[in-house]
Amino acid sequence: MAETNLQILLRRRPQGAPVPEDFEIVETPVPEPAEGEVLVRARWLSLDPYMRGRMSDAKSYAKPVEIGAVMEGQTAGEVVASRAPGFAPGDTVLGGYGWQRFSCVQPARLFRIDPQEAPLSASLGVLGMPGLTAWVGLEDIGQPKAGETMVVSAASGAVGQVVGQIGKIRGCKVVGIAGGRKKCDFVTGELGFDACLDHHEDLDAQLDKACPEGIDVYWENVGGPVQAAVFPRLNDFGRMVMCGMIAQYNIAPGADASGAPPGPNLGPVVRKRLRIQGFIVSDTGWPRYPEFRRQMLGWLREGRVRWREDVVEGLRNAPDAFIGLLQGRNFGKLVVKVD
């Protein structure tokens, strides 16, 4: 049976929250790699919040996906054909491209990985871009020190899971924030955070109780009311690692102000010598991927870092799963098993 390429295209730009009609599912011939390219068969597709930005044509740090083009995303899979030196059929690779079964990619960002080291899907999560994001943001901005208090929003998500566990390895008291009792129980019970607060309940009261000595490092994944509750509790020399603000991605995608709620008055930034800094992992992260992977594999082997995935079966279900991701419906790193 001749295989076909299954692709998910951006049909139109969403108005607010994406809906299924914003996507189009097509079957096309398997592409032929050009000279210098590698043909990759995806086994796993990563779904991540940043993709909401790519669906919008608002000015951002990366080009938007064009209407009618394949949705952007990273996959893990195997090499089917190679016209590039250093890659051969059967190689297991991280870095295939897009919401599709087959992709032709340049080898520059393709990492050959050892499938014995960890389950392949982990290279899209704890060992992939989300894990690298956590590691880079803490190395460069958060700089947690033993004895400090770290608060992590979206604590059960792909990045938050890793942030908090690195915080524990660094000797911090780590307090997660997540949506609902089930996620909070996982964060404390399975991931070993010291506490996890449910943002559906009174966050001020919970933070008062969980962080009586204030907050030294805040990992920002969400924005909105969670940010408003955390900000006044930052200690002198506190750091806010600005990784994302998913709470407003559907309000003002990439825009500066239109519809976005105001933020905190910045007076305390002077008085407390706060550092509020944003970063995008692709700026400086990938050249450091081998170093990160080596360290993280060590932590996984030692049982010091665990992870949870939310597996979606079948590429056709990716749009619905992605819509759910923006609503917090997933529980753990969201990955699609590509059929």
Added chain:
Amino acid sequence: MAETNLQILLRRRPQGAPVPEDFEIVETPVPEPAEGEVLVRARWLSLDPYMRGRMSDAKSYAKPVEIGAVMEGQTAGEVVASRAPGFAPGDTVLGGYGWQRFSCVQPARLFRIDPQEAPLSASLGVLGMPGLTAWVGLEDIGQPKAGETMVVSAASGAVGQVVGQIGKIRGCKVVGIAGGRKKCDFVTGELGFDACLDHHEDLDAQLDKACPEGIDVYWENVGGPVQAAVFPRLNDFGRMVMCGMIAQYNIAPGADASGAPPGPNLGPVVRKRLRIQGFIVSDTGWPRYPEFRRQMLGWLREGRVRWREDVVEGLRNAPDAFIGLLQGRNFGKLVVKVD
């Protein structure tokens, strides 16, 4: 004639903007230095915005001045008597203490200075704490690079003057913001900034015109509507050096939120990888003072840095001058000639 000590005390904590009745002027005997202390006769007193914070008992980075105590401030003058090694009567020193004619001080923060190097009052401005503030904030946070655009608020003030001129030395395009045509003319004509915008006029339109390529470094001295106009114009990897927010010192002195207006939505901090960082010069500045002074004296000799002072005659006029400082009434570094 036996001299007396003239002192200005904090009589009560201001409600909002300070008024003359918040201060008390007293004459007392000249104090006797204890063992290990130096008696300094002030010739110049520095008046600076941070003093508003010390009048309040809201939580801050430094202890408030107690009711009935001498107002905090730095002076330059000469040693009258010394019971500390390394200082002798007649030495010219920076680091005397308080709104008073005579003070007994520990030698740890007293700098002996050469009165031939520059006029003594300059050691309270361009060669003193405000100059050091500019230098440290740019070294540690602003990190201006040649070809970048720097915007400086309160550009004709003690710190702003120096910030912009260092920016020019570093090869930046420097745009000041000040209140009124007279100050703006001084900033461009005397200090050599590329442009200076009057915040009483339409700042958005002026910024569009003066900074067509966006803003890479913003030196924040004021907050409020100036901050709101600058923030959306920050470029990718822009830095906000948070030195002060004088526009709200009388609204919410030191407080986190009470009465303070909201700030910008922080979504762009992620997308643009902004760094917003506050600092207080006394944290790390003074050990670097000799290095700073050496470099700044070189710039002064070469005519690359100029400065302007607003001189108030007589210590009894300090309260009124300070009240004016918080209203932007001064024009240049505000210093009191101590009689």
